[in-house]
Amino acid sequence: MASRILHRLRHALTKEGEPDGLPDCGSGVEEFPESSELEDDTEGLSTRLSGTLSFSSNYEDEEAEEEAPEGTGQDLGEAPPPELLGGASEDGEPGPPSAERQGSNMLTRQLQELWRKSRGSLVPQRLLFEVTNANVVNERSSKYVLYTIYLIRAGQFDKAPASIARRYSDFEQLNRLLRRRFGSAMAGVSFPRKRLRRNFTPETIAKRSRAFEQFLSHLHSRPEIRHSAEFLEFFFLSDLRAAQRLTCSGMYREALGAWANAHRLQDKLGACRSGHFLLSLAGLAVCHQELDRLAEAHAHSEQALRLLEAQDSHPFLAPFLQAHVHLTWMLGKDKRQAEAWLQRLQDTGLAGPQPPTLKELLVKQPLP
Incomplete structure (x- = not known):
């Protein structure tokens, strides 16, 4: 098909350059070898073919495409060139037979239907x-x-x-x-x-x-x-025990790896709302702070406060707020919002007269 298109284009250009009255010599000229034509027209052909199949990601567009008359090009987004759809070319010569055009349109619709079905039946992440x-x-x-x-x-x-x-x-x-x-x-x-x-x-x-x-x-x-405790604890309970033991011993660098693995396990298992997950965040914040990694410690305390936003009576909230205020001040950031939150807890009696530090709560937290 590429060779035929190029030949017609050359034929039209030759015809325009001939003087009036000269006979049309196109019918007597032997076609160039197909390989040479493809070498000359590879870039142009790829440019014309690009965008021929354009599948929309909008469901309303899909419904409009299904209602479009067959062969109009509306079901393809941008109508492809007439010579590629089998219509008449610029020199007026007829395109491919009707059966070929119908087969091309049918193939396009089959591809679109396959795309819609595959997109609607995507397997959820496992x-x-x-x-x-x-x-x-x-x-x-x-x-x-x-x-x-x-x-x-x-x-x-x-x-x-x-x-x-x-x-x-x-x-x-x-x-x-x-x-x-x-x-x-x-x-x-x-x-x-x-x-x-x-x-x-x-x-x-x-x-x-x-x-x-x-x-x-x-x-x-x-x-x-x-979602059961038996299944979840099979994965991360031993890491939490080891991390807590190492933290109590002051081996923060070794404890950091166990806290991090427990954090990743709970994240993959979808157990990010449990007390064990908050304990992991506390361990990460404490160990990072003890190792002078203040930005990492601040990030973990901030994540914990987002989870505790609507839980003013949670025992972890006041220790996390205290740690967050200190880390925010150490990093030179605005700590007024965290201070106001902590003050509100103290005024309502939810924080207690002297809440434990995050490290104290961490090492005393009982694990099954």
Whole structure:
């Protein structure tokens, strides 16, 4: 088709440059080889083809497109050149046969319909559980396999994946607790059985790795289970315990990694409204402040205050406000709004005569 278009254009230009009365020699001229024509017209052809298929993202536009008469070009946004739609060219020669035009229009409509269906049936973002490593651990009194599981958001590049390390007994305990509480919902959930021997062969470890991935994915697909304390604490409770212990010992740099991983885990699991999430933000703010990373500490305290905006009686609110006022002042920012909020709590008696500092509350917070 490209060769035919270019030939007609050259034929028209030649015809315009001939003196009147000279015979038309176009019919007797041999066509140029197709390869040479494509080399000459590649850029021009791509320019004409660009924008031929223009799919609107507006649903009202889609309805208007469906009502447009076939072949008018209105269903394509911008009408393509006549020679590409099979109409008459500038030299008046007829375009391709009607069947070819109808086939082209049909293909375009099929592509548009496929686009609409695929856009309307987009799969929501899912959470993937992937066992990336399995190590056999030998201790004095026991031998077990430690599975490293990454939590990754599907459908996008996950800049900060979160990970956990669990052994078979941890999975077994989670399975037992959930079956006790959600008997009917757990009826169709399979769990790898314990073996009397060959537990440490590569084949067994590989099969269990895949089984644990499917087990966690199945649990996460059930709303009543994925929001339960048993399921959530399986992922981040051990990180919170370790982070709290390290913070109490003054090992802030080591504690920071545990607080950050617990924060990422809760974010991916959608547990950002719980007391555990506020505890993670408190840990991050305290550790960053102790390491003289004031901007990071300020950001985490600010995030916590946004979550506590309508909870004046929450025990974390006054400690977070105190820390936020101090960090805001250290960074040279306007602290009047936070001070007024803290003063209002003190005037109403919600803050207490002397509320604990964020660090004091952090180390004294009981964890199950």
